[in-house]
Amino acid sequence: xxxxxxxxxxLITVTGKKLTVTCSQNMxxxxxxxxxxxxxLGLRQIYYSMNVEVTDKGxxxxxxxxxxxxxxxxxxxxxxPSPNQTSLYFCASKPGLASADTQYFGPGTRLTVL
Amino acid sequence: AQSVTQLGSHVSVxxxxxxxxxCNYSSSVPPYLFWYVQYPNQGLQLLLKYTTxxxxxxxxxxxxxxxxxxxxxxxxxxPSAHMSDAAEYFxxxxxxxxxxxNLFFGTGTRLTVIx
Numbered sequence: 001x002x003x004x005x006x007x008x009x010x011l012i013t014v015t016g017k018k019l020t021v022t023c024s025q026n027m028x029x030x031x032x033x034x035x036x037x038x039x040x041l042g043l044r045q046i047y048y049s050m051n052v053e054v055t056d057k058g059x060x061x062x063x064x065x066x067x068x069x070x071x072x073x074x075x076x077x078x079x080x081p082s083p084n085q086t087s088l089y090f091c092a093s094k095p096g097l098a099s100a101d102t103q104y105f106g107p108g109t110r111l112t113v114l
Numbered sequence: 115a116q117s118v119t120q121l122g123s124h125v126s127v128x129x130x131x132x133x134x135x136x137c138n139y140s141s142s143v144p145p146y147l148f149w150y151v152q153y154p155n156q157g158l159q160l161l162l163k164y165t166t167x168x169x170x171x172x173x174x175x176x177x178x179x180x181x182x183x184x185x186x187x188x189x190x191x192x193p194s195a196h197m198s199d200a201a202e203y204f205x206x207x208x209x210x211x212x213x214x215x216n217l218f219f220g221t222g223t224r225l226t227v228i229x
Contacts, residue, residue, distance in 0.1 A: 004157070040123070042204060042221040043158075090157055099208040099216060100146050100165040105157035 002027045004106035006091050012112045013081055021076045021109050023091030031094045032074040033058070033103070034066065036087040043090065049074055050097055081113040116141050116207050118220035126226040133177075133192040135223045137205030140186065145207040147188040148217070149179055152202045161203070164188065165210075175199070200227045 004025045013019055025032065033048040035058075045058030049068040063085055065077040074093075078085060089109045094101040121136040139145060146165045150158040162173025169181040175198075179190045188205060205220040 040221055043219040045217075092158075099210050100163070102148075102160050102163065103158075103217060105150075105159070107157045108155075 002104075004091055004093055004104055006089075006106040006109050008109060009107060010110050012114065014114050015082055016080050019078050019081060019111075021078075021089060021091075021111070023074045023076065023106060024072050025074075025091075025093040025104070026072065027093065027095070027104065028071065029093035029095050029104075030071075031097055031101070031103075032068065033092045034064070034074070034076050035090045035092065036060065037090060037108075038087050046076070046089075078111075081111075083113050085111065086113050087111060116145065116209055116216065116218045118205050118207050118218055120203075120205050120220035120223050122223055123221065124224045124226065126228055127195045128228045129197055130194050133190070133195045133199065133225065135190040135203050135205075135225065137179075137188045137190065137220060138186055139188065139205075139207045141207060141209060143209060143211055144183055145209055147179075147181060148206040148208075149173065149177070149188070149190050150204045150206060150219075152204065152222075154201070158204065161190070195225075195227045197227050197229065200225055 007022045034046040035043040044060045047066040049055045091106040092103040094103045117140040119138045148163045149161040162171045164171045164181045172178045177192045202224045208217045
């Protein structure tokens with residue numbers, strides 16, 4: 001089944017404890033992206049990647065890191081999480097780099113930072 | 115610069131009634147337009163999109179939307195609401211001229227369907 005998977009789905013952690021949220025897609029998509037969703041703010045992009053080893057900042061990159069060592073994987077790293085990073089996180093991918101391409105979303109990771 | 119406005123963060127309709135979710139955009143060029151739906155505890159799923167051609171676009175689950183350039187709108191409609199339509203709906207736009215990474219989301223509208 002073609003899909004974007006994220007792990008874990010739920011995570012509660014404490015301030016300062018490094019964590020990684022994994023994202024993987026099995027559709028051979030070029031483009032991958034991370035968003036956070038907060039009430040009243042919709043989805044805001046954190047980072048994106050147009051190809052292996054090519055990543056760039058989105059609208060809200062502070063406090064996050066990413067890497068794209070393989071085409072299928074795009075992990076999101078929080079080196080020192082803080083409570084304002086409590087949010088619902090989505091990974092997405094799309095086939096190519098065209099603006100008209102549909103993005104496919106993972107099921108989400110709900111992160112709570114205490 | 116792109117922006118999206120979704121009027122009404124919450125909309126309630128009775129089962130069987132018309133669903134109308136509003137989306138207006140701001141763009142210097144005619145954009146590509148998308149509607150996504152998010153069911154509880156799930157990721158976003160594409161309902162429909164407009165890129166070029168016919169301005170009335172039909173999507174999944176009986177939804178449709180019409181691109182009106184003069185009104186800079188892309189409202190989502192469904193003639194008869196079903197209980198299973200209860201979800202959050204996001205309008206999004208992208209600029210055909212500025213490359214791959216330019217999908218901007220509205221703040222979302224939560225649809226409640228009353229039995």
